Amino acid sequence: MAKAAPDSGNSWFGPVEKSGAWESDAGSESFGRLWRAFMAARVTLATVLLALQASIYALGQPVGKAMIALCVAYFIAALAIRVWAHPKPPGSTFDAQWLSTVGLDVLAFSALNFLQSGAINYTALFALPVLLASVLGPILLALGTAASVALLLLADAWWASLQLPGDAAARFLQAGLSGSGFFIIALLANQLALRLSREQKRAERSQSAALIQTQVNELVIDTLVDGVLVIDTGGTVRAANPASLRLLAIEDAARAAPFVLAAKTAWQPLAALAQRTFEKRSPQQSDVSLEHPSRHARRLQVRTRLAASRDGSHESLCVMFLEDLREMEARVRTEKMAAMGRMSAAVAHEIRNPLAAITQANALLEEDLQDAGQRQLTGMVRQNAQRLARIVEEILNISRVQEQGPQVQTSALPLDDMLRRICSDWTQQTASGKRLQLLAGADRVAVLFEGEHLRRLIINLLDNALRYASTVDGAIQVITETTAAGQPRLSVWSDGQPLEKTVQSHLFEPFFSSESRSSGLGLYICRELCERHGALIGYQRVVRNSVEGNEFFVLFRPAVVEPALSPTGFDTMWSDIRKTP
Known part of the structure; x- marks a missing residue:
């Protein structure tokens, strides 16, 4: 008995996935887009930080050289990673790429909090690395990033309490609330990313199955002996299989579809039947004759079906099936001939013995006749009996040939x-x-x-x-x-x-x-x-x-x-x- 797969547990939105949301090939393209968006956000944030320091300096406020150097270094690092780094989903451990993004952001924003000299609070900037790790990485990376941010905020509150002991409780409370908020953001963002990834995989599988089904349907329709036309309410043929082009006497494949059904006089009966289908909203059936001026008329049996949406939100289409009446008659004739052949073989077996008796009796009678008129009559009997014998033999020959099958000794x-x-x-x-x-x-x-x-x-x-x-x-x-x-x-x-x-x-x-x-x-x-x-x-x-x-x-x-x-x-x-x- 095959061993059942272990249950990994359920999350709020579905089964929990231990790996990242974008590790499969299906999510590689989406992962790349999100990666580029986050990298662009980092470059934008670095630019805003530089502009902020420049504004502070322009307003006559003191700006530390370390703060400027930190903003410049962060801008250069963010720009370099955006230009030269290649997106790669994280594994179970921290690698160099994620250390240079998530780790760099956490350290840079922590340094900004430590070096701040005014009333500006940089705590909200930690949301960027937390979201980056949560959306593009596994749950361990997201929770690890949130934990590191919480610890850094607590350390910063402890350091500030050493400098100003009076506000220690408020600083620790603020750090705890901010850390808890980052944990919640990390968990929710990661779960939403997993949910979106599963929905994308399911949509891609459905799209792939629909594409295969469409290809199968097109292959079946293209190989049908009967012609199939799909016509809209304006009389334009949206799709046509090769059999329908042959029945409509279209020799140019480039004119396959779309084309107007009423463009030729010979196709007017088909256009009228399609219009009647739209008007009556019911299937139609009729035998029509296509009168082409340069060739013989082609007789077709035409059946229509209406494809319409239930709520009327989509355009109705008429599906028209064309069948050559000559081929139908030929199939019926072949079936009749086969049945007649079987019956004729049975009758031939029954005729053979009485015919032999007639031939033999006529020969015995002819030996005793001397009158020329009577011998002429027996001669007619003999000739017609021989003719009947040949017909019987031909019918039996057909049965013998058919019973031998396709493989004969040659x-x-x-x-x-x-x-x-x-x-x-x-x-x-x-x-x-x-x-x-x-x-x-x-x-x-x-x-x-x-x-x-x-x-x-x-x-x-x-x-x-x-x-x-x-x-x-x-x-x-x-x-x-x-x-x-x-x-x-x-x-x-x-x-x-x-x-x-x-x-x-x-x-x-x-x-x-x-x-x-x-x-x-x-x-x-x-x-x-x-x-x-x-x-x-x-x-x-x-x-x-x-x-x-x-x-x-x-x-x-x-x-x-x-x-x-x-x-x-x-x-x-x-x-x-x-x-x-």
Whole structure:
């Protein structure tokens, strides 16, 4: 069990601190200011003492040389300490710095009391060293200074009583009262200094915590996907996070904030919504459209909240949250697609067995039919059953790819050799040998990919290109090359018509297709396979041989081809890939 900290006792204003009030780093700056103020007061007091002696001399009163010399010496010492001494909190013992300040003051003022020849009383001057020791030093230094002053006053009263015995009782009473007063001043001043020091430390800790909290809040707001605007009653945006600048189409970062929300015509709906929030004093929500003349309109969902003080002493602010409706719709669409994908996989499993029975029964029926019309009907059944089987297989392929997770077993595959064999098989199956042109430019370049997945990726891209390409020779081109960064690149180009902007934005989403007879899963499977193997797939419109067409490209992770991979070994691997269902 941890030992509890010892209780140091309580003072009138809080816990008593044994050390000085300014020993921590938090009070060093305040200690320096108080030190300079006390040193300036000492120099001022020394100047006043010199002026007093000069006034006495000007009035024709006798002034002792010792008194003048003492005032001059005290002025020089006070000025030297103010100029050259460095403030340092006192320790538990008297050091040279405090001896040259508190000790010098006590001795100098005691000498003034001893050398005085008129009715002037210098006892009040002892308040300066007592306050200096009490405010800037520990309690021991404060009480020690007060005790020394009291003893000196009593000694001075005793010496005066030896010179004039008649007033001894009054002198001792005056010295005792003055000493008691200095003790009270020392105690109160020290306790107040400790209290002020604790309050300053607490304020600095609170300020530091508030600063950290402010930084955390700013970091969270800056990283929010939603835009956040803080608007005052005059329609001026006080603060704006990067997401809001993007949604407002502000490209110049220097214009971030502040700016007037009604400065642009496109922002007028936001300004009107903020004004309505101030007028109704309640949250508002609306869907607005920002019509920029140089770009497409941006649809936003806007929510406002009013930040107002309870007593109305501070200005109210409107906090506006902006969210892109397209991103919201995309998230909803993704969630729907995920749910549909899970449902489709379950349905595909249930369809597979009845579909196989239909296909088998149709084949048996076709063997016994001789009529051409009836055989044509069974042929239609066979073709549509095969089409349904392909759709079911594609849906199940998605489930298999997703179940494999992000880490799959990869191997170094020679890209050009694999591509030649895959294209050869594909052209034989689709009877499109003349329409396909292969330009292999990545000889002895290997990629990190699983063999069956690479075959499925290339065939999906070729099937997609065949669907939209023309019938001329070279309408489909497959090119391999190595980029300047050393990445193997595969591109499948076709001379099809350009895709619409809406189609391009959803190319790799599941169940999305521009044709009614397509499942819309081919490109989605390609993207999933690329992500599993650290590759990148994309689309662009490219001109080749003066013909503009659609190009799907894949950037692979490079690998080193093993020299031990013989043609026989490669043929064995290719045979295994082709046998994979």
